[in-house]
Amino acid sequence: MVPTDGSVVRPISRGLTLRALVIWCILLPFIRLSSGAKTRHFKWEVEYMYWSPDCIENVVMGINGQFPGPTIRAKAGDTVVVELTNKLPTEGVVIHWHGIRQLGTPWADGTAFISQCAINCGETFHYRFKVDRRSAGLYGSLIVDVAEGEKEPFHYDGEFNLLLSDWWHKSVHEQEVGLSSNPFRWIGEPQSLLINGRGQYNCSLAAQYSNTNSSQCKLRGNEQCAPQILRVRPNKTYRLRVASSTALASLNLAIGNHKMVVVEADGNYLQPFAVNDLDIYSGESYSVLITTDQDPSKNYWLSIGVRGRLPATPPGLSILNYQPTSVSKFPTSPPPVTPRWDDYNHSKTFSNSIFALMGSPKPPTSYDRRITLLNTQNKIDGFTKWAINNVSLALPPTPYLGSIKYGLQNAFDQKSPPENFPDNYDVMRPPINPNSTIGSGVYMFGLNSTVDVILQNANSLSNNVSEIHPWHLHGHDFWVLGYGEGKFSAKDEKKLNFKNPPLRNTAVIFPYGWTALRYVADNPGVWAFHCHIEPHLHMGMGVVFAEGVHHVKSIPNEALTCGLTAKFLDKNRG
Numbered sequence: 001m002v003p004t005d006g007s008v009v010r011p012i013s014r015g016l017t018l019r020a021l022v023i024w025c026i027l028l029p030f031i032r033l034s035s036g037a038k039t040r041h042f043k044w045e046v047e048y049m050y051w052s053p054d055c056i057e058n059v060v061m062g063i064n065g066q067f068p069g070p071t072i073r074a075k076a077g078d079t080v081v082v083e084l085t086n087k088l089p090t091e092g093v094v095i096h097w098h099g100i101r102q103l104g105t106p107w108a109d110g111t112a113f114i115s116q117c118a119i120n121c122g123e124t125f126h127y128r129f130k131v132d133r134r135s136a137g138l139y140g141s142l143i144v145d146v147a148e149g150e151k152e153p154f155h156y157d158g159e160f161n162l163l164l165s166d167w168w169h170k171s172v173h174e175q176e177v178g179l180s181s182n183p184f185r186w187i188g189e190p191q192s193l194l195i196n197g198r199g200q201y202n203c204s205l206a207a208q209y210s211n212t213n214s215s216q217c218k219l220r221g222n223e224q225c226a227p228q229i230l231r232v233r234p235n236k237t238y239r240l241r242v243a244s245s246t247a248l249a250s251l252n253l254a255i256g257n258h259k260m261v262v263v264e265a266d267g268n269y270l271q272p273f274a275v276n277d278l279d280i281y282s283g284e285s286y287s288v289l290i291t292t293d294q295d296p297s298k299n300y301w302l303s304i305g306v307r308g309r310l311p312a313t314p315p316g317l318s319i320l321n322y323q324p325t326s327v328s329k330f331p332t333s334p335p336p337v338t339p340r341w342d343d344y345n346h347s348k349t350f351s352n353s354i355f356a357l358m359g360s361p362k363p364p365t366s367y368d369r370r371i372t373l374l375n376t377q378n379k380i381d382g383f384t385k386w387a388i389n390n391v392s393l394a395l396p397p398t399p400y401l402g403s404i405k406y407g408l409q410n411a412f413d414q415k416s417p418p419e420n421f422p423d424n425y426d427v428m429r430p431p432i433n434p435n436s437t438i439g440s441g442v443y444m445f446g447l448n449s450t451v452d453v454i455l456q457n458a459n460s461l462s463n464n465v466s467e468i469h470p471w472h473l474h475g476h477d478f479w480v481l482g483y484g485e486g487k488f489s490a491k492d493e494k495k496l497n498f499k500n501p502p503l504r505n506t507a508v509i510f511p512y513g514w515t516a517l518r519y520v521a522d523n524p525g526v527w528a529f530h531c532h533i534e535p536h537l538h539m540g541m542g543v544v545f546a547e548g549v550h551h552v553k554s555i556p557n558e559a560l561t562c563g564l565t566a567k568f569l570d571k572n573r574g
């Protein structure tokens with residue numbers, strides 16, 4: 001799960017080493033189609049290269065020789081065409097455009113064996129999609145500008161993109177083999193945290209402040225691992241677009257001496273609220289405003305730290321440099337201290353402060369279908385897996401989009417997956433029977449139906465352990481109706497927020513708790529819904545949703561070149 005540029009390697013569980021580069025793009029909400037919509041063409045080549053993101057040389061996946069990858073600038077309403085060639089000699093890739101709805105182009109969603117086949121070594125695939133209203137989410141690869149004449153509900157003088165990721169020195173192959181082995185070998189905690197692909201493993205920028213025995217970094221500033229400095233002017237307001245593409249870590253961001261006003265999440269405007277620190281889970285993105293109203297003769301730390309799991313990784317650091325103060329003048333105080341990793345009340349307080357900005361779209365007042373998804377850690381033939389309602393996802397060799405569209409038989413489990421779990425299941429204890437089963441079934445929803453999803457957390461295989469899971473939905477945003485403790489039940493209905501629930505594409509479930517989501521199945525296609533923690537997805541922690549597939553126009557052949565759809569193509573070519 002070694003993250004590369006603004007992309008996270010997603011080994012799709014099917015035993016294949018298949019990397020799904022998750023390319024994030026700026027979330028710029030409420031962008032109406034601009035008049036001068038353009039089609040912007042890009043040619044990307046994915047290739048291994050040696051790089052030192054945390055000052056230790058490693059193998060990364062670069063795009064056009066860059067780490068992090070190149071940035072696409074587009075305007076709302078534009079069509080983006082990326083001609084992607086895979087030059088990795090040992091594995092297939094796909095690119096998921098996190099936050100893009102892919103309305104009308106479900107085959108461009110970049111989910112292997114769901115929307116397309118893997119792009120094998122030497123092959124080229126054309127991603128062509130419209131950057132719509134809810135476009136993008138950050139990740140330093142796709143920046144969507146507000147359309148001409150568009151105004152945002154806040155003002156700022158400058159902006160920075162901060163892509164946060166975690167970093168291991170072990171190769172993703174070795175990690176995957178470990179996760180798929182019996183005995184199970186967990187990937188462990190990351191060696192370092194990166195900010196825009198930059199971190200420091202064998203030294204600390206703030207060694208003189210911390211009691212750890214790490215040495216002080218001696219960086220000239222042009223190293224690949226040198227921190228990106230945020231150069232600001234006094235008495236200005238800056239927008240920080242922060243996104244997490246971590247493979248595992250739940251992070252907390254803080255800037256010494258500066259409060260942050262949270263104004264946007266996952267591309268949707270929020271009721272602004274001020275915080276001293278910001279929790280951000282894998283797959284999420286936020287915009288915060290900071291005002292440079294501090295002593296301009298000083299510089300200040302920007303720090304990211306691990307939460308939700310006992311930390312074993314030093315904080316990631318960057319510097320907020322008030323011009324014209326020299327950047328080499330280190331901040332005079334230690335970096336902000338990350339809240340305790342298991343202070344979940346702190347985390348819940350933050351999550352429960354997030355409300356949609358007045359005037360945002362409201363959820364339908366009722367649902368057509370409600371499914372409850374129990375998250376458990378299980379064993380299958382001795383292998384450690386994650387399962388949803390006791391089914392651990394294993395993707396079929398034929399992409400669902402093609403097999404459903406063309407009615408191919410035996411392409412995946414025809415039995416619809418369970419929509420609930422046994423009433424007598426005790427979420428507070430490890431599973432009495434740890435065994436689970438593999439499945440590839442699809443939750444089929446009526447086109448334009450309203451779907452409620454209750455994500456139910458539970459104790460893992462170990463006593464008194466329940467882990468955080470950030471769930472990400474492709475092709476849609478959902479309203480987050482609320483969070484609660486223990487097993488969701490009818491009494492919890494009254495806790496749900498229908499007044500101003502935030503629209504998100506990623507939402508966290510807290511230990512032993514539940515999170516209630518609602519979305520409208522209005523996007524013909526087949527959509528992944530999964531825990532955004534890469535090893536968990538690899539271990540089967542996901543489900544597949546589909547709606548209106550028969551409304552999908554003809555799928556480009558290049559998305560059908562594997563499994564049963566390849567045979568189907570050959571037959572029809574004849």
Ligand SMILES: O=C1O[C@H]([C@@H](O)CO)C(O)=C1O
Pocket residue numbers: 186460467535536539
């Ligand atoms: O999936 C996981 O496996 C380990 C542990 O549960 C077993 O080693 C861990 O911390 C996970 O999140």
